[in-house]
Amino acid sequence: VITMAPTLLILLWATGILQVDLLPDKKLVLLPPVNFTIEVAGLSQALLRWEPNPDQEGRNVKLGYHVKISAPQEEDYETRSTESKRVTILHKGFSASVQTILWTDPSLPASSWVSADLEAPAGSPGTSVVNLTCTTNTAANNYTHLRPYQVSLHCTWLVGKEAPEDTQYFLYYRYGSQTEECQEYSKDTLKRNIACWFPRTFINSKGRDSLAVYVNGSSKHAVIKPFDQLFALHAIGNDEQKPLTEWFLIVLMATICFLLLIFSLICRICHLWTKLFPPVPAPKSNVKDFFVTTHYEKTGSNETEIEVISYVEEPGFEVLEDSVF
Ligand SMILES: *[C@@H]1O[C@H](CO)[C@@H](O)[C@H](O)[C@H]1NC(C)=O
Ligand SMILES: *[C@@H]1O[C@H](CO)[C@@H](O)[C@H](O)[C@H]1NC(C)=O
Ligand SMILES: *[C@@H]1O[C@H](CO)[C@@H](O)[C@H](O)[C@H]1NC(C)=O
Ligand SMILES: *[C@@H]1O[C@H](CO)[C@@H](O)[C@H](O)[C@H]1NC(C)=O
Helix, strand or coil: CCHHHHHHHHHHHHHHHHHHHHHHHHCCCCCCCCCEEEEEEECCCCEEEEECCCCCCCEEEEEEEEEEEEECCCCCEEECEEEEEECCCCCCCEEEEEEEEEEECCCCCCCEEEEECCCCCCECCCCEEEEEEEEEEECCCCCCCCCCCEEEEEEEECCCCCCCCCCCEEEEEECCCEEEEECCCCEECCCEEEEEEEEECCCCCCCCCCCEEEEECCCCCCCCCEEEEEECHHHCCCCCCHHHHHHHHHHHHHHHHHHHHHHHHEEEEEEECCEEEEEECCHHHHHHHHHHHCCCCCCHCCHHHHHHHHCCHHHHHHHHHHHHH
């Protein structure tokens, strides 16, 4: 009986370990999402959507999805949502795959992949525009509710090498949820549009969205291949007005400096300073002269003056006081 007890304990312990090891495998097999679709949600904007697999077991587990975009640009991310919007060029097509993962335990094997594509738009090669360049300009600080920053947009391009003579191009831009078609084109000798000017746009020059520009076209002799391009706005940095927060910080700093100055003056007058901070016994006279001459002469900022005041003795301070006020 005495030898049986440890054996039993070991047996119990072993089965315990076995159960713990087996549990996660038994618990859940992840199934791939269903009805995965990709559609164009706007200019240079794709909307990916899928549904959880209806046969998925485990109602109370937190499912997530691992999305892999392979074209036009590789991207890899995880989400708990069943839809996802991507801003990317679409004239080369778009391909992505998605798999189900366990959100709470990424070590559990993920499901198999499901894939979907967005075909590149139809068109004859060499018919789309080339060398599309766009510039924005913040004209004036004329605030209206619709277009807070009064940004204008100017785009130019070259006609595709294989585009027939009767080709006509049309330019659109999208910023955020706003899309507009160009109304003012410049034309080449064959009356084909080769530049566009928007005097006012929905572009917010302080915004973080990228600008999507799309040019399609028509011809009797060929299908004109559309072209789209994304532009980062921060590359154009025209700061005509400092944002309110910047002004607020500047005023705050100035106020703090002023209050510190007043405070140190009061301390000085009431002879509190020497009580609070007994003078440093170090090489007194040398330090004093050094600070008075160099610091004061080099910079006239309040900060330096405060620093000086906290170090200098009577004679030096008189000089400072005169020049501060
Ligand atoms: C998937 O799509 C089919 C056909 O559109 C539809 O009948 C089905 O309900 C969808 N499944 C899910 C889980 O939404
Ligand atoms: C158009 O761009 C290509 C490269 O993208 C460049 O080689 C070519 O010189 C450009 N053409 C003009 C007219 O600017
Ligand atoms: C601001 O814009 C509005 C219309 O966009 C115009 O009527 C007004 O004259 C402009 N104001 C200034 C000061 O430019
Ligand atoms: C160009 O694109 C716009 C916006 O997507 C569309 O409304 C228009 O019909 C297209 N034009 C041609 C000629 O394809």
